[in-house]
Amino acid sequence: MMRHSSEGSVLGPSTRITGRISGEGAIRVEGGLKGDVSVSGPAEIAEGASVEGSVHAESLEIAGSLLGDAVTRGPIAVRAGAVVRGDLRGSEISIEPGSRVSVRLDTQVELDLGAPRRR
């Protein structure tokens, strides 16, 4: 069953959805989703939940499983029990030890490997 509050939507633990989800607001997935998610607000994949598909959202927190790419404007946080496979792109990406990941991070990194030191 899908609950919808004024803050956002929740796909409960017993919910299985195959298909695309898109819209305004936040989304919290507690069940299973096969399909892409595209929301304007924050997205959350709860512990025990799984998403097979891409996620586009304002931000993303993953405590469950994500097999697919994620693109966010804001941060992406991978929690300790999460399983994530895919390309992750966000303003800031954090990964807690204890998670199982195989991800590609494409953050803009400027390396200043230093001018030779003055002798």
Next chain:
Amino acid sequence: MAGTVIGEGLSIEGDVSSEEEVVVQGNLRGKLTTTDAVSVGSSAVIEADVSAQSLTIAGQVTGDVTAAERVDLQAGGRLIGDVKASRLTIADGASFKGNVDMDV
């Protein structure tokens, strides 16, 4: 407190250049240059030219050594190479083979 310590289990192959004190207890093959002091511990094996402010050798150095101040070759130390320093001491029990230029 030394700035750089190459510990006993460590090997460096390449050039080391520094502005601080360097203590070598492991292996170095290449070149070592610092504006500060170099201390070669008894377990050290260095195959490199060394240039430093001063040098204390208790281990093995094969290479030319240049010091702005002094080179002290301690008992148990072994130096094969030329020395260029304004002061040089070779302790009893040390071993040395090379030329010395104290005209610095």
Next chain:
Amino acid sequence: MNGSVIGRGTVVRGNVRGTGSLEIFGRVEGDVSVSGELVLGEESAVKGSVSGSHITVSGAVQGDVRGSEAVLLERGARVVGDLTAPRIGVATGALVKGLVRTDGEPALGAPRRAATGGARPMAFPARPAAPAPKPAERAEPREESESDAPPPMKEPKAAREAPPPPVVPALAKGAKAKKKKRED
């Protein structure tokens, strides 16, 4: 315990390897490989691959980082390269560009550049009819959504809705499927 230090004022151009632990506060242009703990301090810079048992990075690395126990990136770390270890942590504020893979996880396939909306390439002559999910040759299974419209890959803008990708036509006997161009 064998602790080595490459101090802030030191630059090593060459490889560093050995037993024991190592803290780097200066610069290394070369590979670093120790059997023990490895700490790359805030102002350190390593241009080369890095391996150790437990690796903590707070500085800059251009190269792969491989830990036999763990790789932890602290805030301020900047890594361009792949991270591999049984346990990996990337703190908020650490920047990574590369693959991050905990031991046991399958490697990702080639990067799929996000399509800006358009047809998926048709490739498999054996499959007629409705858009079929791609066979899982890559490690990241992706289910096609039920709708034909391609998911918006950049901002979720409904306005970017492209015409639905052509359905794979049922093939005449003996025909080979043509590989459709990806519309961008």
